[in-house]
Amino acid sequence: MTDVKHMKWWGWGLEGIAFHHENKPGFAPFLKSAVGVDLSLPTEPTSMAFEDLDVPASRASDAFLTALTGIVGATYLTTNDMDRVIHTFGKSIRDLLRVRAGDLARVPDVVIYPADEAEVQDIVDAAVEADAVIIPFGGGSNIVGSLEPLATEERTVISLDLGRLNRVLDIDEGSGLARIQAGAQGPDLEAELTKAGWTIGHFPDSFTHSTVGGWVATRSSGMQSDKYGDIADIAKGLRVVRPGGVLVIRAIPSASTGPSVREMILGSEGRLGVITEVTVQVHRIPANREILAYLYPTWRAGLAAMQAISESDASPSVTRVSDGNETVFSFATSKASKGLSSLVTKGLGVFLKAKGWDTTKMCLSFVGYEGGDELVSRNQKLVASIVKKHGGVSVGKGPGVLYDQKKFDTPYIRDFFLDFGGSADVSETAAPWSKLLPLYTDVIASANRAFDEIGVKGWIMAHMSHSYHSGACLYFTFAFVSTGDAIAQYDVVKTAIQQAFITNGGTVSHHHGVGLEHAPWLEEDISSEGIAMMRGLFDAADPKGTFNPGKVV
Ligand code: FAD
Known part of the structure; x- marks a missing residue:
């Protein structure tokens, strides 16, 4: 088969990598007090064995498979159950609960791995001709239900995996523009750029398992967005395979050419064609990259400081502050002898208490600095x-270094928690500065009411990140142990949070996209005229509903 890397079918990351708590003494007591899970009790993995899953048979006809095989060759097409299941979902809690329980209403009929743009074009044209559906697949890391075939889909569904289009094609050294194939995953493309002295500066927490094409298709944002911008700023040029030809957006610094077609592709979640190439703005690797940690006595003080930084002459790469609960979580997931926990158990805790702080409510903040010595020092x-x-x-620097190292490990905690009957997921929004605090307060109250409604001991925590002149992103993580139908209970909490975003002037999503998960709130976010315009675009650009139908609107 192909050498394209995929995540586990039942969880985050590669097989063999998992979360361990034994070297984190604060974790077991934290989990007990936050959601009532006792780690000393025995547990069993909650996932079914793959052999026990009832995977629906492929509906692809032999004639169609023969036609597709003629394009990519037999090695790069599969109807194998494991491959089709891996390509069915992303990594939301809804996805993981369903796949672990064998709830596979509709899986792609065939997974195909084209080698280049010409093969993508042939697949697209064959699919249109045969009235089949194409769902482009990047890293499979989305958490908004933007990959799964609609349960009612009767046509043949192709999962078009971009994994073989994974190279940095060219760097225009004079302009800092890199042409990158859409299926390149974060670490691979950054390694290529690093060799030439460049960085993309886009580091989402899913960096290790997501692709540049997926970032564009979901309007992703990375932790260093304060300096480098969101992918919407970074992606300058695009190539998108559409029926009969390639849509080409040249990499121009800025243009006045009518409504932006580039912006139409950004966030299109596979509905307008297959992105095969992205030209991104890259930057010379900075001489220094440092993340410093700070503590604030209250969430209000931390938020006000982040706003003041964004309004100041300082130009940090990261601004982030956690609320009290997320700070408690950060201490609980720190290793025994290092970083945060030792800091506070030692002199600092005593010092802060002497200053009158309630150290159970203090808020941890990270600010990132990049550039030459003088700039970093001035900032x-x-x-x-x-x-x-x-x-x-x-x-100081210590907690920042640890944060940078462990941020990509955090997703593994959710798989661990699932084995104890736990459900955890995230919801994120962006709002103007003036609305952030009331929005936060209402989201926390709404989530707690939802926990009461479903009768669980729930946990919710948040951080602010991604600062802009007018506002910032608020990112909430929530968790509870299900006492019944885990998905129905998740829906109650998720709905309460998303509705509170909209009611309080936030957006349905700052960087995860819409998919199926957030679609119910889109009209309240962008108005019914906005929905009509988007529908018109999708219907006109894709009259047969070939490309990932049903997502976004
Ligand atoms: P996929 O999940 O494979 O696909 C997502 C959508 O894009 C689908 O609709 C798919 O059809 C479409 N698509 C993919 N590739 C193409 C293509 N070449 N052409 C056309 N359409 C395409 N997001 C952030 O922005 N920032 C974060 O910090 C972040 N952290 C995360 C952490 C975790 C633990 C998880 C699980 C998710 C996180 N996400 C984050 C969400 C997710 O990683 C992003 O949405 C990411 O951009 C998806 O990229 P992907 O390559 O995995 O796309």
Whole structure:
């Protein structure tokens, strides 16, 4: 078969990598008090064995498979159950609960791995001719239900995996523009760029298992967006295979050419064609990259400091502050001898208590600095004075280094938690600065009411990240142990949170996209005229509903 890397069918990341808590003494007590899980009790993996899954048979006709095989060759087409299941879902809790329980209403009929844009074009044309459906597949990391075939889909469904289009094709050194094939995953493309002295500066928490094409198709945002922008800013040029030809958006710094077709492709979630190439703005690797940690006595103080930083002359790469609960979680997931927990158990905790802080409510913040010595030092001084003004204290580089190292490990905790009957997921929004605090307060209250309604001991925590002039992103993580139908209970909590976003002037999603998961709130977000315009675009550009039908609107 192909050498394209895929995540586990039942969880996050590659087989053999998992979360372990034994070296994190705060984790077991945290879990007990947050959601009532006792880690000392024995548990069994909650996932069915793959052999026990009832995978629906492929509906692809022999004639169609023969035609597709003629395009890519037999090695790069499969109707194998494992491959089709891996390509059915993303990695939301809804996806994981369903796949682990063998709830496979509709899986793709065939998975295909084209080698280049010409093969993508032939597949697209063959699919249109045969009235089949194409769902482009990047890394499979989305959490908004943007990959699954509609349960009612009767046509043949092709999962078109971009994994073999994984190279950095060219770097225009004079302009800092890199042409990258759409299926390139984060670490691979960054390694190629690094060799030539460049960085993309786009590091979503899913970086290790997501692709540049997927980032564009979902309007992704990475942790360093304060400096480098969101993928919507970074992606300058695009090539998109459409029926009969390729849509080409040249990499132009800025243009006045009517409504932006580039913007139509951004966030299109596979509905307008198959992105085969993205030309991204890249940057010279900075001389220094540092993340410093700070603590604030309250969430209000932390948020105010982040706003003040965004309004100041400082130009950090990361601005992030956790609420009290997320700070508690960060301490609980730190290793025994290192970083956060040791900091607070030692002198700092005593010092902060002496200052009158309630250390159970303090808020941990990270600010990232990139550039030459002089710039980094100037930015750190500007931020230090803002931190001081808002009653915060600096806790130095150590926690920042640890945060940077462990941010890609956090998703593994959810698989661990699932084995204890736990459900955990995230919801994120963006809102103007003036609305962030009331929005936050209402989301927490709404989630807690939802936990009460379903009768569970729930946990919700949040952080603010991705600052803009007018506002920022708020990112909530929630968890509970199900006492009944886990998906129905998840829906109650998720709905309460998403509705609170909209009611309080936030968007349905800052960077995860719409898919099926967020579609119910889109009209309230962009108005019925906005929905009509989007429908018109999809209907006109894809009259046969070939491309990932049913997603977004
Ligand atoms: P997939 O999941 O494979 O596909 C997503 C959608 O894009 C689908 O509709 C698919 O059809 C379409 N698509 C994919 N490739 C193409 C293509 N070449 N042409 C046309 N359509 C295509 N997101 C962030 O933005 N920032 C984060 O920090 C972040 N952290 C995450 C952490 C975790 C643990 C998880 C599970 C998810 C996270 N996400 C984050 C969400 C997810 O990683 C992003 O949405 C990502 O951009 C999806 O990329 P992908 O390659 O995995 O796409």
